Amino acid sequence: MTLPLPLSLTLRLLGVVLLGSMAFYAINESSHWLLMVSLSCLATLAVMRRANLLLYWPIGLLAVMTAMFGGYWWQWFSNPVGVDSDSARTLFVILTVLFLVVAALRVVWHRDVVVLPHATRSLTVAIMAALPIVLIYLVTMRWGDEPGRLISAHLGGGDHGAHNEIVxxxxxxxxxxxxxxPLQLYAYPQAIHFMIANLIAFTQSTSTLPLLAQEYVMGAWVEWVQFAAFCQLSIVVFMKGARGSGLRRALFLPPLMFVFASMDSFVMHLLxxxxxxxxxxxxxxxxxxxVSDRMHFKDSLRQSWSGFVALGFFAYASWFVYQPYAVIFVAIAGLLLIRLISTPKELSRLLSPVSVVLERPMVLLLAVACGIFIVLIGLLGSESPAVVSLLLDGDSYKPYFYTVLLWAFLSIAGHWLLTRTDDVPGIDVVQLKFLLVHLGLVLGVILTAMWAGDFGLLNQPYYTQKMLWVLLFVSLPVALSVGCTWLEKVEHRWPAEKRRGFVAILAVTLLLTPLVQGREPVNATRKYNVDWFAKGMMLDVPDEEYRAVAFSWADQLGSHVSNLALRATSNLVMPINVALSNNTYLACRFINENDATVVYTSTHGYSALVNSGCNANAIYIEEDRIMEKLKPSFPSLTVGNERFVTDxxxxAGHILRGFLPMEDWGVWAGGYQSVFGVRTREATPNAVLRVKFETHMVYGRGIGVTLRVNGEVSNTFSMPRSGELIVDVALGDTEARQQFEVSIExxxxxxQVLKDDTLDGPIPCVGLKSFVLTNGPS
Incomplete structure (x- = not known):
């Protein structure tokens, strides 16, 4: 059913006004999710004609992110002071007004009528949009109710810590x-970072979380929204070319999602x-x-300007998200431009042969791969920053190279075969060029890595691995779409009963395949999490100089990624070898030497660290609790009364932490701020604590020892080769019941520290036998 033009125009304008009103309401209420939803839909109406908002909202999200980067340009040109709440709100108001005006003008200019869809078509759209909508809803609810779970999962993913520093x-x-x-070649593109920063500043006034926790929870939210955009666009690409309403193909979406979620490392890598x-x-x-099938490239530049504008838009967006991929759209524009300008007679002799040759898929593929290789190796050189950055090795979920090539060639070959038939309408030639150029780019980078570094086809560096993953995730929906198109072409000739049976059997087979292989769609739920640090970072820590570290003897990887996260806000960074050591003594050494003021740790981590000699005056956060500092009370000493630790x-009441188990003669100190305490019974002028030490015959000969009294260095000496050593520790004029903590380092x-066993205790350093309080040196 088609509505009359006046009614259609009124309804479309009302829809634009409603979305604009929702955006302004969201700005007033600091509702980031409502703002992004309304802005994305509004931008979709502004940049696309007759687009279903439920299916094409990611196009609007891309337009919003790209337009938002204009704010980055403005800040950079005007001596940047950083994103705050006022600048973020101003930017969002400008974007809302911009897209509102453009969308309204487009509605008035094109004057498209509203066509009410049939029930089957509505059902198809509902199936296509269900998963992304559910994902956005769930992550938004968790953002408000359970931010710790979002932060915990986001902490354990890839290089999030380093990129959060940019944000x-x-x-x-x-x-x-x-x-x-903005145009620096070898810097991280910052379009997504800038969008996250604006959303953080936008919600900062209404959030009770510390800044670092706000950054991570918003980064996680944006990542899930992008995952929803990936799912939505994969579905749209998969549904291209479907016959009729597309309902039969849409019914395959749930089984395919089930299979996809069951594939090893697929969801894990994406997120x-x-x-x-x-x-x-x-x-x-x-x-x-x-949207490539909506781009029009006709016989002249004048008739094809909108298509080139679209290619320029995607090249611009790619440059500020992941620079190398801008090459794809520039190359496609160049190929189409050569084809268009080779038609005039004066240019046809020169360019027509080139255009004809490049129309051949294998020639185009090889030309792009060789061109990338020549530019990177021949022009820039193997020692250039571009090539060196490509050779950076690192850990990642590695895709199987031949599997990636299989899906890439399936998508290309299937699409190319469709272009050779006349009975399949709507074949997208631009899409075929994209697939060929994309594969050529990846192959060119692989050749570069193999030439300039010590890598092979199955052993590629970090960034090439990621490019292979991107190639796989782009090729999969295209290959599946092409496969379904061929199946529908054959199945269309069958009787209705046979078609229904085939659809049912194929759907059941898809569902059973991963189950038979022992796989379940739970990869995302098995993600490594850092719960203990996520809970701790949500606490507001009152500390003027935030010198924070994180360490858990039970979670080595968590210690590492937590310290990566703290680099953004802490004035202290724990080295990777310490974080991954699983050695509390080594951690305490770093904490004490660098005066860490805040220590995040996991369950029982507080006692383990303090007993290993860590500074007890630091703030210890054990999961979601700020631990109360211990207030020990020591036995009192009278002048002249020698106290043996074996009494x-x-x-034993004098022994606080950092010692091995008591023995008959005394106790061995581990030497990581092994602390004992004394308390004077009465006021004592010029008090001196005379301490008797014992040399360890294996590990303690000649070892250097430092004594501290209440944190201040009092004595520095070396142990003898054997026997006892008596050291006088000056306490000064003391008051009655005054307490002193004496640490042995x-x-x-x-x-040597790494050889210590965190469970059995450290190697003995020096023995403590007794001490006596005197009025001065004898």
Whole structure:
């Protein structure tokens, strides 16, 4: 049913006004999710004609992100002071007005009528849009109710810590604002970072979380929204070319999603193996495939200007998300431009042969691969920053090279065969060029890595692995779509009963295949999480100089990624070898030497660290609790009364932490701030504590020892080769019932520390036998 033009125009304008009103309401209420939803839909209406908002909202999201980057340009040109609440709100108001006006003008200009869809078509759209809508709803609810779960999962993913530093430095609240040049070739593209920074600043006034927790929970939210965009665009690409309403093909979506979620590392890589730039470029490439059939390239530049504008838009967006992929759209524009300008007679002799040759798929593929290789190796050189960055090795979920090539060639071959038939309408030639250029880009980078570095086809460096993943995720929906188109072409000739049976059997087979192989769609739920640090970072820590570290003897990887996260806000960074050591003594050495003021740890981590000699005056956060500092009370000493540590409960009461189990003669100190305490019974002028030490015959000969009284260095000496050593520790004029903590620190190298067993205790350093309080040196 088609509505009359006046009614259609009125309804479309009302829809635009409603979306604009929702955006302004969201700005007033600091509702980031409502703002992004309404802006994305409004931008979709502004940049696309007759687009279903439920299916094409990611196009609007891309337009919003790209337009928002204009704010980055403005900040960079005007001596950036960082993103704050006022600048973020101003930017969102400008975007809302911009897209509102453009969408309204487009509605009035084109004057399209509203066609009410049939029930089957509505059902098809509902099936296509269900999963992305559910994903956005769930992550938004979790953002408000359970931010710790989002932060915990986001912490364990890829290089999120390093990229969050970029987000942090874009914020005015960081007090360390830094903006890269927008067109700098070898810098991280920052379009997504800038969008996250604006959303953080936009919600900062209504959030009760510390800044670092706000950054991570918003980064996680944006990542899930991008994952929803990936799912939505994959579905749109998969449904291209479907016959009729597309309902029969749409019924395959749930089984395919089930299979996809069951595949090893697929969901894991998409969400966790890198920052949102990897996921971002994947759905941007799929966005191009989703709308490429709407681009018109006719017989002249004048008739094809809109298509070239679209290619320029995608090239611009790709450059500021993941730079190398801008080459794809520039290359496609160049190929189409050669074909158009080779038609005039004066140019046809020169360019027509080139255009004809490049129309052949294998020639185009080889030309792009060789061109990339020649530019990177021949022009830039193997020692250039571009090539060196490509050779960076790192850990990632590695895709199987031949599997990626299989799906890439299936998508290309199937699409090329469709272009050779006349009975399949709507074949997209631009999409075929995209697939060929994309594969050529990846192959060119692989050849470069093999030439310039010590890599092979199955052993590619970090960034090439990620490019292979992107190629796989872009090729999969295209190959499946082409396969379904061929099946529908054959199945269309069958009787209705046979068609229904075939659809049912294929759907059941898809559902059973992963189950028979022992796989379940739970990969995302098995993600490594860092719950203990996520809970701790949501606490507001009152500390003027935030010198924070994180360490858990039970979670080595968690210690590492937690310290990566703290780099954005902490004035202290724990080295990777310490974080991954699983050695509390080595951690305590770093904590004490660098005066860490805040220590995040897991369950029972507080006692393990303090007993290993860590500074007890630091703030310890054990999961979601700020631990209360211990207030020990020691046995009192009278002048002249020697106290042996073996004197039962009284002697043991002086031993606080950092010692091995008591023995008959005394106790061995581990030397990592092994602390004992004394308390004067009465006021004592010029008090001196005379301490009797014992040399360990194996590990303690000549070892350097430092004594501290209440944190201040009092004595430095070396132990003798054997026997006892008496050391006088000056306490000064003391008051009655005054307490002193005396720490024993031994000189040790990192290699010696790593030999210590965190369960059985450290290697003995020096023995403590007794001490006596005197009025001065004898």
């Amino acid at each position: 942090h430095r874009l914020l005015k609240a960081s007090e360390n604002v830094f903006y890269e040049k 966790w193996s890198g920052f949102t730039t990897s996921l971002g470029i994947t759905w941007i490439l799929l966005a191009f495939l989703a 039962g409960a009284i002697g 031994c000189e040790r190298t990192d290699e």
